[in-house]
Amino acid sequence: MYHLGALGFFYFWVVAVSGIYVYIFFDTGISEAYASVEYLTHDQWYLGGVMRSLHRYASDGMVAMMMLHMVREFSLDRHRGARWFTWFTGVPILWLVVISGITGYWLVWDTLAQYVATATTEWLDWMPIFGESIARNFLSPELLDDRFFTLMVFLHIAVPLILLLVLWIHLQRVAKPEIFPARGLALGTFGMLLGLSLAWPALSQGPADLARVPAQVGLDWFYLIAYPVVEIWGAGPAWALTFGGSILISVLPWLPPLRQRPIAKVDLANCNGCTRCQVDCPFSAITMVPRSDGRPFEREAEVDPDLCTACGICAGACPTSTPFRRATDMVPGIDLVDRPLHQLRDDVHAAAAKLSGGNRVLVFGCDHGLAKTLATMEGVAPVTLPCIGNLPPSFIDYILSRDLADGVFLSGCGGGDCHARFGLRWTEQRLAGVRDPHLRARVPRERIGQLWATGRSSKELRGIVAEFQSGLPPQPLKAEKPTARVGETV
Amino acid sequence: MRKPLPTAVRYLGQTVVYLLFAGFIGYFASAPSYTHFPPDMALIKLSLAHGAKRVGGCRRFTQAELQKMAPNMRRPMDCPRQRLPVYIELEIDGETRYRDTVAPTGISGDGPSRIYQRVMVSPGPHAVVARLRDSDRRDGFDYVKTATINLVARQSLAIDFRSEMGGFLFRE
Numbered sequence: 001m002y003h004l005g006a007l008g009f010f011y012f013w014v015v016a017v018s019g020i021y022v023y024i025f026f027d028t029g030i031s032e033a034y035a036s037v038e039y040l041t042h043d044q045w046y047l048g049g050v051m052r053s054l055h056r057y058a059s060d061g062m063v064a065m066m067m068l069h070m071v072r073e074f075s076l077d078r079h080r081g082a083r084w085f086t087w088f089t090g091v092p093i094l095w096l097v098v099i100s101g102i103t104g105y106w107l108v109w110d111t112l113a114q115y116v117a118t119a120t121t122e123w124l125d126w127m128p129i130f131g132e133s134i135a136r137n138f139l140s141p142e143l144l145d146d147r148f149f150t151l152m153v154f155l156h157i158a159v160p161l162i163l164l165l166v167l168w169i170h171l172q173r174v175a176k177p178e179i180f181p182a183r184g185l186a187l188g189t190f191g192m193l194l195g196l197s198l199a200w201p202a203l204s205q206g207p208a209d210l211a212r213v214p215a216q217v218g219l220d221w222f223y224l225i226a227y228p229v230v231e232i233w234g235a236g237p238a239w240a241l242t243f244g245g246s247i248l249i250s251v252l253p254w255l256p257p258l259r260q261r262p263i264a265k266v267d268l269a270n271c272n273g274c275t276r277c278q279v280d281c282p283f284s285a286i287t288m289v290p291r292s293d294g295r296p297f298e299r300e301a302e303v304d305p306d307l308c309t310a311c312g313i314c315a316g317a318c319p320t321s322t323p324f325r326r327a328t329d330m331v332p333g334i335d336l337v338d339r340p341l342h343q344l345r346d347d348v349h350a351a352a353a354k355l356s357g358g359n360r361v362l363v364f365g366c367d368h369g370l371a372k373t374l375a376t377m378e379g380v381a382p383v384t385l386p387c388i389g390n391l392p393p394s395f396i397d398y399i400l401s402r403d404l405a406d407g408v409f410l411s412g413c414g415g416g417d418c419h420a421r422f423g424l425r426w427t428e429q430r431l432a433g434v435r436d437p438h439l440r441a442r443v444p445r446e447r448i449g450q451l452w453a454t455g456r457s458s459k460e461l462r463g464i465v466a467e468f469q470s471g472l473p474p475q476p477l478k479a480e481k482p483t484a485r486v487g488e489t490v
Numbered sequence: 491m492r493k494p495l496p497t498a499v500r501y502l503g504q505t506v507v508y509l510l511f512a513g514f515i516g517y518f519a520s521a522p523s524y525t526h527f528p529p530d531m532a533l534i535k536l537s538l539a540h541g542a543k544r545v546g547g548c549r550r551f552t553q554a555e556l557q558k559m560a561p562n563m564r565r566p567m568d569c570p571r572q573r574l575p576v577y578i579e580l581e582i583d584g585e586t587r588y589r590d591t592v593a594p595t596g597i598s599g600d601g602p603s604r605i606y607q608r609v610m611v612s613p614g615p616h617a618v619v620a621r622l623r624d625s626d627r628r629d630g631f632d633y634v635k636t637a638t639i640n641l642v643a644r645q646s647l648a649i650d651f652r653s654e655m656g657g658f659l660f661r662e
Contacts, residue, residue, distance in 0.1 A: 133606050205520075214527075218523045
């Protein structure tokens with residue numbers, strides 16, 4: 001489900017490539033249009049027919065992915081706050097995709113195209129913005145002009161190009177957007193489309209004839225679902241539904257608006273402009289700007305309040321975010337105002353103080369996960385953060401080396417499904433030593449457990465943590481009890 | 491920890507998901523079929539875009555009126571832009587199936603009156619009379635066309651109007 005947007009992009013490219021091939025053979029004429037598509041479908045079925053089918057089925061897949069992507073982002077509350085822009089710019093994408101599909105169906109000039117043409121133009125004519133009735137073009141065969149197909153071809157190429165532009169805008173506030181699915185998924189999806197195209201090729205529905213009414217049509221419900229609504233409700237209410245629905249979807253980020261937590265704050269005294277926070281920020285909220293405090297560094301981090309979601313991943317990336325600091329207060333180069341890391345350290349001490357018994361486990365979990373439900377487990381104490389990526393790896397080292405717990409368990413929002421996009425990925429890479437800041441090599445990995453928990457029940461999580469707890473190796477040397485360190489000045 | 495599924499089971503599961511999705515796309519790409527018009531009926535489409543006569547005739551500006559105008563705006567005649575509404579009737583087998591007075595389009599009311607109507611009829615012969623009035627006459631019509639047409643099921647007859655071609659055109 002994480003790859004819905006990327007799959008939508010993948011379908012778009014399949015549509016684009018197959019569309020270019022189909023266009024090479026397409027003739028823009030009243031009778032030529034249908035004949036050229038029929039030639040592709042039947043005479044050149046092995047390539048042209050497959051390309052036509054790929055064009056159709058990938059278009060349908062794109063709509064399916066788009067709708068699922070939208071529903072998922074909404075249901076996971078990933079459309080409000082700083083994410084409003086991405087959601088908002090997704091609405092014109094809905095329109096552009098549907099318009100692209102409708103103009104495409106039009107071009108085939110079969111009975112479905114005839115129905116689409118008359119129904120669309122009659123629907124458009126309801127709006128008093130056209131000087132001439134467009135539907136009159138489809139009144140009878142002799143009134144139809146070849147030029148109309150030229151116009152439709154232009155629209156069918158221009159609208160997807162505009163769509164591509166809007167897709168680019170759509171991703172402007174998303175750092176490192178995933179626009180290509182994983183290779184296996186892409187191959188599987190393409191194989192599915194290819195198999196479908198061969199087994200169930202897209203066919204025309206008989207040549208259009210404006211002197212006859214195409215009473216029954218095989219509707220593409222992905223693109224043409226609005227037409228029965230127009231027939232049943234009438235053009236005016238259907239427009240009201242279309243525009244009203246679009247406006248409603250557009251304003252969803254403010255219904256109600258997200259209570260924005262204070263954004264991350266840079267502390268120049270501890271920032272040397274290393275760029276790690278900028279690189280790790282999932283929303284491109286941090287930019288490096290020229291130094292303003294005269295210190296001998298080239299740049300400093302600056303947080304854009306419009307883009308920051310206060311996930312704290314930047315604080316987790318900052319090399320100064322270490323709980324070992326004793327000489328000075330624990331103030332990293334960048335930190336959350338309402339959930340600073342010195343508070344996290346206090347939370348760790350408080351949680352550790354409650355632990356007793358042999359295998360003490362401290363669980364770090366994000367606010368969106370299930371970690372909180374572990375509070376009643378014997379020998380287990382949860383500590384929550386805005387995002388698991390907010391946890392500097394040095395905290396794990398700190399806990400284990402200071403004997404605050406016998407094991408540390410990390411729980412997040414789910415594999416590839418992090419609410420803040422990259423919290424899980426960065427955490428895994430930091431623990432694996434391939435991303436700064438690394439977890440030090442001296443930290444015993446067998447004392448670290450992890451489960452990215454979305455989709456799992458609290459009961460299952462408890463079972464997994466219990467299994468991790470019971471499997472912890474005995475400590476070689478037991479240090480003093482963590483309670484002795486609570487209140488320690490560090 | 492949850493044990494990962496065997497590779498074969500994972501591939502089988504993925505195949506099933508792909509097949510289900512392919513079936514979903516393949517089916518709804520063209521099915522279920524949609525009947526938007528009764529197959530045992532015929533259709534008459536009445537459509538026109540016709541500008542009626544102007545509301546009033548032209549008159550010559552007085553010298554005083556011309557003096558008030560900017561020099562580059564002076565013209566000899568004052569011709570109203572606004573058009574009259576078009577009155578139209580469609581009678582089928584002696585029954586009036588459509589009747590309307592259609593105002594001209596445009597902000598100044600100087601555009602054509604636009605009509606687009608679909609009238610469903612049973613197949614077979616029909617006596618069709620189309621009448622249109624586009625002047626300020628009180629009664630009678632400026633254009634009338636009568637014809638007997640024989641329609642088959644799902645046939646679409648277009649009734650168009652072109653004043654330059656003498657009025658109504660029945661396009662079978």
